[in-house]
Amino acid sequence: MAKRLTQQDIARMAGVSQATVSLVLNNRQDASVRIAPETRARVLEVIRRTGYVANPIARRLHDHRNRxxxxxxxxxxxxxxxxxxxxxxxxxxxxxxxxxxxxxxxxxxxxxxxxxxxxxxxxxxxxxxxxxxxxxxxxxxxxxxxxxxxxxxxxxxxxxxxxxxxxxxxxxDYRAAVRDLVDRAVAFGHRKFAYVGAGKGAESSADRLRGFREAVAAHGVEGTHVPFASLDQLAGFTAVLAEEVSDGAALVLAARDRGLSVPGDLSVMTLGAATRPAPEEIGLTGFTIPRxxxxxxxxxxxxxxxxxxxxxxxxxxxxxxxxxxxx
Amino acid sequence: MAKRLTQQDIARMAGVSQATVSLVLNNRQDASVRIAPETRARVLEVIRRTGYVANPIARRLHDHRNRxxxxxxxxxxxxxxxxxxxxxxxxxxxxxxxxxxxxxxxxxxxxxxxxxxxxxxxxxxxxxxxxxxxxxxxxxxxxxxxxxxxxxxxxxxxxxxxxxxxxxxxxxDYRAAVRDLVDRAVAFGHRKFAYVGAGKGAESSADRLRGFREAVAAHGVEGTHVPFASLDQLAGFTAVLAEEVSDGAALVLAARDRGLSVPGDLSVMTLGAATRPAPEEIGLTGFTIPRxxxxxxxxxxxxxxxxxxxxxxxxxxxxxxxxxxxx
DNA sequence: AGCCTGTAATAATTCGAATTAGCATCTTGA
DNA sequence: TCAAGATGCTAATTCGAATTATTACAGGCT
Structure with missing residues (x-):
């Protein structure tokens, strides 16, 4: 493995000091440090000929950033x-x-x-x-x-x-996004809401549930938190918001399996969580997370x-x- | 931003020299450099407390390794x-x-x-x-x-x-993989082969074409390279090997569109290149690349x-x- | 006391490049 | 002619860690 060239090597070849090479390389033109055009050209020529590139390690040691x-x-x-x-x-x-x-x-x-x-x-x-x-x-x-x-x-x-x-x-902003969904559902006439999902643990879950609670309170409608939902637990509700996309999808399929119409008999919305992969073809109503x-x-x-x-x-x-x- | 800790800082806190910190950190046990157990423990404690980690840049500058x-x-x-x-x-x-x-x-x-x-x-x-x-x-x-x-x-x-x-x-090993495909096709009775794709440029393309040429030569069958193939150019061939998965898929669809049976009238194999996304449902014969x-x-x-x-x-x-x- | 041996730790140097202070040399202007 | 200023470059230092050479000190022995 050929030893890598250093500024010292370049300096020797060009008959100048290491400092001069550095100054030329960084194209410093300040009033305090001047390099004669001929010297500059000579150094640049050596650099061109040798294909020298500054060692980024050494360079970064000097500043405290390494990008x-x-x-x-x-x-x-x-x-x-x-x-x-x-x-x-x-x-x-x-x-x-x-x-x-x-x-x-x-x-x-x-x-x-x-x-x-x-x-x-x-x-x-x-x-x-x-x-x-x-x-x-x-x-x-x-x-x-x-x-x-x-x-x-x-x-x-x-x-x-x-x-x-x-x-x-x-x-x-899950809180606002969930409130928006509830608003839209209320506009459709829904009055009995269920929130399906943990609603706690991760902040993202808590924020969703909070948005849900705020929205149902603001509209004065019924809103219940159902941590783990099977279809049976959702009797009486007309709109379900499922944290997990896959849960929402499963609910839709289960409902249709029982001969229920979605969204005719039951509306299902998803709150975007994608811990598990979910089918895409259902076309769930919900929102996208700007990942x-x-x-x-x-x-x-x-x-x-x-x-x-x-x-x-x-x-x-x-x-x-x-x-x-x-x- | 809090200034990053250095070995010098650790040394000061532990009441030792920077060199000692380095020696402890690298767990050097040589006969030539000894650190008393208590000193070692004291330094390690400071390191643990502060969560100090050696600056990889500096480290690399010195020993040319940073993991x-x-x-x-x-x-x-x-x-x-x-x-x-x-x-x-x-x-x-x-x-x-x-x-x-x-x-x-x-x-x-x-x-x-x-x-x-x-x-x-x-x-x-x-x-x-x-x-x-x-x-x-x-x-x-x-x-x-x-x-x-x-x-x-x-x-x-x-x-x-x-x-x-x-x-x-x-x-x-595209060469072997393509030869294998041709072998199998010959065993099915095929005698007229077409290779569809660049067959040059990237090594991966050249290797495939080379395997193809070797195989048809070994079997003494006809093998033609058709860089850019439409179905029309493939008249007379019974087996086509397409570099690109998407090309292979397109050929199958085009053939079936014209009422040809695949693989009845025409066999199509793919050589695994996935420059473009391709439909998966066709079930193309070919090989997988162990990516x-x-x-x-x-x-x-x-x-x-x-x-x-x-x-x-x-x-x-x-x-x-x-x-x-x-x- | 003087000398050696072992032990424990440190001072000094190194890596490659960037920067600062400073040293020559050459012009001007008074 | 001499100070002031400009010009062109370099010596020396810095960054943070690893390593080598070296020092300091204790204890044992003659």
Missing amino acids: ILGVFTYEAVFPSTRADFYQPFLEGIEEQAEEIGCDLLLFTSAKAAGGRRRIFSDDSRIRLADGCVLLGRSLDRDDLAQLLTEGIPFVSIGRRDDAGGPVPHVGA REMGRRAVQALTEVLEKAATPQELLPCEFVAGTTLG | ILGVFTYEAVFPSTRADFYQPFLEGIEEQAEEIGCDLLLFTSAKAAGGRRRIFSDDSRIRLADGCVLLGRSLDRDDLAQLLTEGIPFVSIGRRDDAGGPVPHVGA REMGRRAVQALTEVLEKAATPQELLPCEFVAGTTLG
């Missing part, structure tokens, strides 16, 4: 089973990283303790990057707290409750954290999907 | 349009990287000149990583040559012709390059897919 953004996920991102969930986020992240000229570091080395990666372990590599985007339905509270206390620049994708301090995040945009904005927010030591918190609007299961 | 593996692609990897192609490879790469405790660096910063990323530019960051996996249907010859002459450790996914020297790669395994092996090969300065070259077998379009 590397970390992406942490609690599990592998590429397996196809998880692709539907991660991919749109990552698409946005990659896009924005490319725009600001940063490389992306995937923390695949994080020791998988009990099948789940850890942000902090004996030799946490989280600080490899200038800053870090955290991705996952739920994030460990202790991890968030430690990130905050250690002053590690990061942004969460998805809203997060305070963890010993405000957590910088870019989320989706890609969230990825983009997260990287932008991270640059704000890095440059202004800010704590950005932002919720992006979800877009209504008409579908065919509300009537 | 970061680069992944270079000429375009973004996450957009869904490219996901089908990249994903299986990346899945294998991620899996193996996780196993050997390395992080993955995606070179999103590579300047996109004319929409295509460049490995080498004014500020090439390729050397940030210990080594690099190159991914893409075709790789720039000049880039490969430069990687070789600069002695940058890398492995190509996909076989590559020499570029001023042998190129380390992990590819798929995921290629990703895994590429990372393993890269470790061989790094540890033994080897130049691994390996072709993995493709698996026959019976399908329904050969008879």
Whole structure:
């Protein structure tokens, strides 16, 4: 393996000092440092001839930035089973990283303790990057707290409750999106609503349920939370909002199986959670989560954290999907 | 942003010298450098408390290792349009990287000149990583040559012709796979073969065509290369091998449109290239490319390059897919 | 006391490039 | 003619960690 050329080598060849090579390379024209045109040309010629490129490692050692953004996920991102969930986020992240000229570091080395990666372990590599985007339905509270206390620049994708301090995040406005769905359903004449899903645990679930409760209260209609729903538990309700897309789809199929009409006898809406893969052909009414945009904005927010030591918190609007299961 | 901790900081807190911290951190036990157990424990405690991690940049500057593996692609990897192609490879790469405790660096910063990323530019960051996996249907010859002459450790996914020297790669054995398909078709009685596709340009295309030529020659049957095929050009042939899955699918549909039976009147096989998305429901006869395994092996090969300065070259077998379009 | 041996830790140097302070040399202008 | 200023370049330092050479000190032995 041919030894790599250094600025010192170039300097020797051009008969100047290493400092001069550096100045020429960076095209410095300041009043304080001047290089004669002939000298500059001579150095440039040697650089051209040798194809010399500055060693980025050494270069980055000097500034404190290395233009590397970390992406942490609690599990592998590429397996196809998880692709539907991660991919749109990552698409946005990659896009924005490319725009600001940063490389992306995937923390695949994080020791998988009990099948789940850890942000902090004996030799946490989280600080490899200038800053870090955290991705996952739920994030460990202790991890968030430690990130905050250690002053590690990061942004969460998805809203997060305070963890010993405000957590910088870019989320989706599930609360408003769910309220909007209820509003629309009320306009269709619905008065008896059921919310199907956990409604707690992850912030994303809690936000949805909260939006639901606010909306039914505002309209003065009946709204019940049914954590795990079979069709039998939904007798009497005319509109069901299912956190999970797959749950919504299953309900539609089950209802039609029993000869019920959807949306004739029962309206079903989905709240976009895609923990499990779901059939697409049903055309569920609901909303889309701006995953890609969230990825983009997260990287932008991270640059704000890095440059202004800010704590950005932002919720992006979800877009209504008409579908065919509300009537 | 809180200033990043240095070994000097740790040293101060533990009341020792920076050198001592380094020695403890690297768990050096040599006879020449000894650290008292109490001192060691004190330093480790400070490290644990602060969550200190050595700056990989500085570390790399000194010992030329940082447990970061680069992944270079000429375009973004996450957009869904490219996901089908990249994903299986990346899945294998991620899996193996996780196993050997390395992080993955995606070179999103590579300047996109004319929409295509460049490995080498004014500020090439390729050397940030210990080594690099190159991914893409075709790789720039000049880039490969430069990687070789600069002695940058890398492995190509996909076989590559020499570029001023042998190129380390992990590819798929298209040659053998295509020969196998022809063998099977001959066994079915076919004697007039057409090869549809470029058959040149990328090594993967050339290898397929080469396998085709070898097989028809070995059997003494007729074999013609038809770069861009419409159904009309295929009159007289009884078996068609299409490089592109989508081309094969289109041929089947076109043939059936004209009232021809597939495989009754015409057999169609595909050679697995998936540049464009293709319908899956046809059940084309052909073979699968072991993309995921290629990703895994590429990372393993890269470790061989790094540890033994080897130049691994390996072709993995493709698996026959019976399908329904050969008879 | 003087000398050696072992132990424990540190000072100093290295990696490659960027930057700052500063040293010569050459012009001007008074 | 001499100070002031411009010009062109380089020596020295910095970044953070790893390594080598070296020092400091205790205890044992003659």
